[in-house]
Amino acid sequence: YTLQNRGYLPPEFFGVNMARTKEEREQRRLEAKLRAEKRKAAKAEAAAALGSGGGDGAAQKDDKPNPNDLRNNLPVSRERNSSLPALSLPVDALAKVLRYLPAREWGALSLTCTGINRVLGGCRAAHVSSRVMRREDGEGKQSSCGSMCLVGGLRLCGGRKEAQEIIARSLAGGGETGRLITKKMKRSNKQNDSGDVDCDEYPGYARFVEEATIGYSAMQCSRTALFPTHLQGRFVSCSPEHTLLRMGGGGDTSSGPGGSGCCTWGVGARGQLGHGKREDEAEPRMLLGKIGWGVRIVQVAAGGGLVRVAHSLLLTSTGRVLSFGTAQYGQLGHGYDAGKQLSDCLRPRYIDALKDEKCICVAAGELHSGAVTIDGDVYTWGEGFCGQLGLGDRRPHLLPEQVTLGGLEDECVSNMSCGCRHTLVTTEEGEVFSWGLGRFGVLGRSYTDFTYQNDVGMVVPEGDEGHVQGAAANPPPMLAAAMDTVVAVANGGAAVAEMNVEGVNALMESLEALNLTLDDPSDQCYPKVIDSLQGFRAVGVCAGHRHSMILDEHGGLYTFGSGASGALGHGDFIGQEYPMKVMEFDNKRVRIHQMSAGVDISMAVSTEGTVYAWGKATNGRLGLGMEDRGITLPNTVEVGDEAFKAVDVECAYVHSLIVGLDGSVYQCGGVGTDGRDDGQ
Numbered sequence: 222y223t224l225q226n227r228g229y230l231p232p233e234f235f236g237v238n239m240a241r242t243k244e245e246r247e248q249r250r251l252e253a254k255l256r257a258e259k260r261k262a263a264k265a266e267a268a269a270a271l272g273s274g275g276g277d278g279a280a281q282k283d284d285k286p287n288p289n290d291l292r293n294n295l296p297v298s299r300e301r302n303s304s305l306p307a308l309s310l311p312v313d314a315l316a317k318v319l320r321y322l323p324a325r326e327w328g329a330l331s332l333t334c335t336g337i338n339r340v341l342g343g344c345r346a347a348h349v350s351s352r353v354m355r356r357e358d359g360e361g362k363q364s365s366c367g368s369m370c371l372v373g374g375l376r377l378c379g380g381r382k383e384a385q386e387i388i389a390r391s392l393a394g395g396g397e398t399g400r401l402i403t404k405k406m407k408r409s410n411k412q413n414d415s416g417d418v419d420c421d422e423y424p425g426y427a428r429f430v431e432e433a434t435i436g437y438s439a440m441q442c443s444r445t446a447l448f449p450t451h452l453q454g455r456f457v458s459c460s461p462e463h464t465l466l467r468m469g470g471g472g473d474t475s476s477g478p479g480g481s482g483c484c485t486w487g488v489g490a491r492g493q494l495g496h497g498k499r500e501d502e503a504e505p506r507m508l509l510g511k512i513g514w515g516v517r518i519v520q521v522a523a524g525g526g527l528v529r530v531a532h533s534l535l536l537t538s539t540g541r542v543l544s545f546g547t548a549q550y551g552q553l554g555h556g557y558d559a560g561k562q563l564s565d566c567l568r569p570r571y572i573d574a575l576k577d578e579k580c581i582c583v584a585a586g587e588l589h590s591g592a593v594t595i596d597g598d599v600y601t602w603g604e605g606f607c608g609q610l611g612l613g614d615r616r617p618h619l620l621p622e623q624v625t626l627g628g629l630e631d632e633c634v635s636n637m638s639c640g641c642r643h644t645l646v647t648t649e650e651g652e653v654f655s656w657g658l659g660r661f662g663v664l665g666r667s668y669t670d671f672t673y674q675n676d677v678g679m680v681v682p683e684g685d686e687g688h689v690q691g692a693a694a695n696p697p698p699m700l701a702a703a704m705d706t707v708v709a710v711a712n713g714g715a716a717v718a719e720m721n722v723e724g725v726n727a728l729m730e731s732l733e734a735l736n737l738t739l740d741d742p743s744d745q746c747y748p749k750v751i752d753s754l755q756g757f758r759a760v761g762v763c764a765g766h767r768h769s770m771i772l773d774e775h776g777g778l779y780t781f782g783s784g785a786s787g788a789l790g791h792g793d794f795i796g797q798e799y800p801m802k803v804m805e806f807d808n809k810r811v812r813i814h815q816m817s818a819g820v821d822i823s824m825a826v827s828t829e830g831t832v833y834a835w836g837k838a839t840n841g842r843l844g845l846g847m848e849d850r851g852i853t854l855p856n857t858v859e860v861g862d863e864a865f866k867a868v869d870v871e872c873a874y875v876h877s878l879i880v881g882l883d884g885s886v887y888q889c890g891g892v893g894t895d896g897r898d899d900g901q
Contacts, residue, residue: 328424451761463487482513524585540579586639597633640764651758765818776812787853830866
């Protein structure tokens with residue numbers, strides 16, 4: 222919404238007076254011609270007066286242009302500018318007005334009123350500082366113009382000078398290429414003595430900053446255009462095998478992260494890279510098919526685990542969901558294909574079952590997926606043999622179904638995160654619901670056992686090359702006809718005579734070997750609130766492989782689950798069944814802005830842009846060296862640049878990524894492609 226759309230200012234304030242008819246356009250041309258003649262005559266008179274040496278010295282001093290007057294810096298006639306209220310303001314006053322303008326409307330203003338494009342360049346520092354800096358008065362009270370992502374706000378810069386340095390760094394994307402510095406900018410910088418330049422490139426960077434700090438995204442399906450402030454996969458998402466990164470648009474990779482396009486890299490044997498083939502990609506490669514300019518991407522989610530399956534989800538600006546990769550367990554949400562098979566999808570494909578829903582958040586686990594709609598409803602699909610779908614059973618669901626059990630139907634969910642075998646969501650009231658396999662304490666609450674005491678397990682890193690430990694680590698194979706018959710029988714439907722006897726027997730043998738049942742009353746199979754979190758408001762969750770993380774509104778971080786390799790950050794290797802605050806941050810008065818949980822590794826970004834990491838540090842996956850050891854307390858990650866400020870992190874199994882405020886992206890560790898070993 223622009224200020225004029227909200228009714229704060231009339232359209233005439235910004236000089237919005239476009240010619241609509243042929244006669245009006247012709248009249249504009251005549252007026253422009255007359256103004257050009259007047260300027261030419263004025264220049265001739267000034268040259269004649271200068272040549273004659275006439276005029277009073279005091280008068281010449283008074284006629285010296287004021288650099289704070291917008292009308293003296295514009296490449297259009299002063300006669301027309303004098304009628305625009307916006308241009309009657311000094312530069313510093315206009316900067317205070319424009320700081321309330323979102324990046325999308327800033328760009329629209331620069332296009333509509335091209336005459337003040339150069340002047341807007343002088344307001345960039347004030348605009349970006351209002352989003353990345355917390356302002357306090359003498360009594361320590363926070364100004365309302367600061368960042369709204371946390372109650373404490375962000376402190377990514379300390380003043381106008383640092384804001385100008387941030388903008389300058391953004392033009393190079395953290396490097397020395399200067400890739401966003403155009404010839405037009407260089408030319409205007411030489412011509413303008415005041416230092417203001419054309420701000421053609423700034424709206425794109427401002428949009429990136431707004432998404433990283435206050436969750437604002439120009440979604441077409443939402444009136445407020447606000448995402449959850451602590452969303453996983455806002456810019457980058459990674460699984461143990463592959464990585465997704467929002468970048469560029471329409472094949473353009475020069476705009477850095479946060480663009481409307483998407484690039485992928487890593488292992489592609491299961492089609493999770495979306496390039497139409499099962500080949501690995503060692504370097505980022507842009508997705509085609511109108512993604513980036515016809516279809517704008519606003520969130521990415523990479524799913525997969527140590528069972529060597531992987532899939533990907535993309536959320537568009539219109540609220541539609543695209544999925545591709547492994548379909549073996551129904552995690553793509555497309556259901557059966559024409560041949561009654563679950564075929565892998567090698568290119569992004571819309572989930573038709575969600576076409577009537579407008580989604581604002583997507584999440585991908587190891588074998589299941591989920592989405593949150595604009596109305597706060599939760600939909601899940603995929604493998605549910607550990608109750609991770611929250612639908613009250615342990616059946617697979619090949620199409621998205623709404624989660625209504627446990628009182629979640631009456632709650633308005635803001636975001637969600639899918640782990641290996643469990644799922645976490647937060648509501649607008651700050652409550653956290655969890656469901657799925659409760660092993661290791663990843664649910665953060667007490668739970669009842671499954672009907673049969675079976676060895677429900679998962680793949681763990683300590684196994685032989687990541688193989689299964691526990692009989693039920695792998696779900697039974699998804700045999701289409703057999704699964705349909707078993708589900709029908711469980712529902713009291715199909716007759717035994719119509720069964721596919723061979724397929725059913727094979728499936729039932731698998732179920733008996735795993736000691737599983739399709740129906741189960743355990744509260745691991747439906748959402749249940751984490752009671753121990755009563756008393757504070759949660760704003761973000763992250764479900765890892767076998768541990769979980771929760772962020773409160775004051776920047777406090779809570780972890781629970783397996784303590785293997787020190788992934789909980791409490792100074793030991795002991796697991797926790799209930800959320801426990803990471804006191805290392807409290808002792809150092811550090812507030813957390815974003816966090817990520819992977820496979821026995823954890824990372825977080827503070828409100829000052831510092832990156833912390835802890836857990837398994839083998840092969841440099843945390844950016845803390847190549848030592849094969851477990852780090853039990855948060856350690857600072859250095860990228861080799863003292864001025865670097867981070868805004869987001871994502872970690873998986875053997876690699877992690879850091880997104881900087883300047884638009885740079887750093888990778889720690891690496892996924893082995895084309896037969897190479899993991900790590901680097």
